[in-house]
Amino acid sequence: MTIKLRVNGAPKELDADPEMPLLWALRDLLGLTGTKYGCGEALCGACTVHLDGLPVRACVTPVRRAVGREVTTIEGLHDHPLQRAWIDLAVPQCGYCQAGQIMTAAALLKAIPKPTDDDIDHSLAGNICRCGTYVRIRAAVKKAAGV
Amino acid sequence: MIGHVRGVRRVALAALVAACGTSTPPASRVAPPAAPVTSGGALKAPAAFDGIADRAERSRALFAEAGKVLTHARCVNCHPPDETPRQGDLHAIHDPPIIRGAKDNGIAALQCTTCHQDRNAELARVPGAPGWHLAPIGMAWLGKTPAEICVQIKDPARNGGRSLDQIYDHFAHDGLVAWGWSPGADRVPAPGTQVELAALVHAWIETGAECPTEAVR
Numbered sequence: 001m002t003i004k005l006r007v008n009g010a011p012k013e014l015d016a017d018p019e020m021p022l023l024w025a026l027r028d029l030l031g032l033t034g035t036k037y038g039c040g041e042a043l044c045g046a047c048t049v050h051l052d053g054l055p056v057r058a059c060v061t062p063v064r065r066a067v068g069r070e071v072t073t074i075e076g077l078h079d080h081p082l083q084r085a086w087i088d089l090a091v092p093q094c095g096y097c098q099a100g101q102i103m104t105a106a107a108l109l110k111a112i113p114k115p116t117d118d119d120i121d122h123s124l125a126g127n128i129c130r131c132g133t134y135v136r137i138r139a140a141v142k143k144a145a146g147v
Numbered sequence: 148m149i150g151h152v153r154g155v156r157r158v159a160l161a162a163l164v165a166a167c168g169t170s171t172p173p174a175s176r177v178a179p180p181a182a183p184v185t186s187g188g189a190l191k192a193p194a195a196f197d198g199i200a201d202r203a204e205r206s207r208a209l210f211a212e213a214g215k216v217l218t219h220a221r222c223v224n225c226h227p228p229d230e231t232p233r234q235g236d237l238h239a240i241h242d243p244p245i246i247r248g249a250k251d252n253g254i255a256a257l258q259c260t261t262c263h264q265d266r267n268a269e270l271a272r273v274p275g276a277p278g279w280h281l282a283p284i285g286m287a288w289l290g291k292t293p294a295e296i297c298v299q300i301k302d303p304a305r306n307g308g309r310s311l312d313q314i315y316d317h318f319a320h321d322g323l324v325a326w327g328w329s330p331g332a333d334r335v336p337a338p339g340t341q342v343e344l345a346a347l348v349h350a351w352i353e354t355g356a357e358c359p360t361e362a363v364r
Contacts, residue, residue, distance in 0.1 A: 041271040042262035043243060055261050060268045104256050111255030123256035126243035 005066045007032070008076030018064035022056070023047045025063045026073060034074040034099050038128075045127030048100040049073045055107045074099040082106055085140040093131035101127045105141045114147050187328075190215060190339025193350035206354035213318075213347040214293025214359070219337045221327040225280075228287035236335060238289060252280040267331030274334070276326035283307065297358035311352045319345035 003014040007030060014029050026032045026049070035058055038046030042057040049058045050072035051065065077083060082102050085091075092098045101124065108115055108123040115123070120141050129137065191212050199205040216222060224233040232241040248254040253261065263279035282288070285305045288296050299305050300314055309317065318324060319341065327337035337344075351357075 042268075042273050045243075048261075054258065055256055057262050060262060060264060060271045060273050062264065065264065108256035119254075122246050122254055125245070126257050126261070128243075 003063050003067055005063075005069060005071055007071045008073060009070075014063065016063055018067075019062045021059050022049070022061040022063050022066055022071070023058035025066075026058060026071070032073050032075050036096055036099055038097065038100070043126075043128070044097070044100075045104060045124075046097050046100040048103040048127065050103060050107060053107070053110060055104050072103075074103060077102070077106060080106060081144040082109070082140065085144040089136050089140045089143060091133055091136040091140045093129075093133050097127060097129045097131075101129065101137055105137070105144070108141070109145055114145055115141065187219065187221070187336040188215070188338040190343040190347065192343065193346055196350070202354050203357045206351055206357035207359040209347050209351040209354060210297050210357070211293050211359045213344055213351060214296065215338045216327070216344050217288060217296050218291075218293060219327070221330055221334065221337045222324075223289040225323075226282040226286055226288035228284065228289055232281055233289065247281050247284070250280075251283055267326075267329070269331055272332040274326065274331055277322045279323065292361060294359045294361045301356060301358070311356055315345065315348050315352060318348045 036046040038044035040059050042060045047058040220236045230246045253259045259279045264275040265277045266275050
């Protein structure tokens with residue numbers, strides 16, 4: 001089946017089963033490997049992308065849900081203040097979860113430009129970092145937000 | 148020399164096989180695939196209460212029967228009295244930790260639909276139905292008796308301003324309510340069927356929508 005969607009601002013047509021996870025479509029069909037496969041059960045947040053600006057777990061989101069909509073991946077952020085803050089504060093350790101962390105944080109800042117610690121903690125509660133970089137993640141979100 | 152290297156490789160291979168062998172749990176420790184759970188128990192039909200001559204008493208008995216559904220984990224887990232949904236038959240705190248937000252559908256960067264789809268994701272075991280969200284806190288049922296829930300759902304201040312007909316419509320036709328009988332994975336469905344629940348609620352309304360006493364649990 002032909003699936004039409006927009007990814008990082010560009011129109012895309014995919015020959016895919018509509019039930020294929022969006023993550024598979026992004027990584028295997030479009031070669032956008034910045035979005036990571038973590039748990040496959042929407043429990044870790046590593047696969048977070050935006051669908052029309054709101055975060056979704058791409059590992060459990062069927063590609064049919066993205067038809068006619070705008071998908072934004074980590075490749076589509078383009079020198080986002082969060083990415084600069086991430087570099088400045090050397091946030092990642094192994095780095096595997098960081099694309100998901102940044103995508104969730106970007107959705108947070110879009111909704112709440114000046115978040116509190118609670119806003120950050122609640123919003124990123126579903127993004128797991130096995131290296132335990134949470135303190136630096138929170139600091140980088142605040143740095144990007146200017147708070 | 149070559150023979151020595153081959154010998155070392157054989158020893159190493161044997162060690163690897165042995166290591167793999169010991170890391171494999173005995174067959175008896177391997178959990179069998181979860182069988183789909185097809186029934187959450189039966190619900191009596193309204194006719195089963197025809198023998199109760201007193202109309203008000205019959206109405207109370209009808210609601211008590213419907214209460215088997217309304218107090219079931221598939222229903223009350225999304226009717227919590229606080230900020231977080233529950234999951235599982237023992238009403239465990241939702242994992243990952245989620246808060247309800249102002250519109251009962253999560254917060255901006257972590258909404259219910261960040262993970263939950265419009266149908267169950269069977270391979271990932273993530274439950275789903277259209278419009279996945281929590282019931283408003285005023286409609287909390289978790290921890291309440293059928294008697295308490297009955298009084299609550301008749302109270303327009305705590306039922307979203309619904310009439311009895313609209314309450315019937317919610318139970319009979321709402322897609323999120325319907326999920327309770329098709330919960331996916333190894334979750335136990337709510338008792339009976341949605342049609343049977345609707346019949347009980349209809350009969351309860353027709354008999355005066357009386358509420359059971361606190362003794363009914």
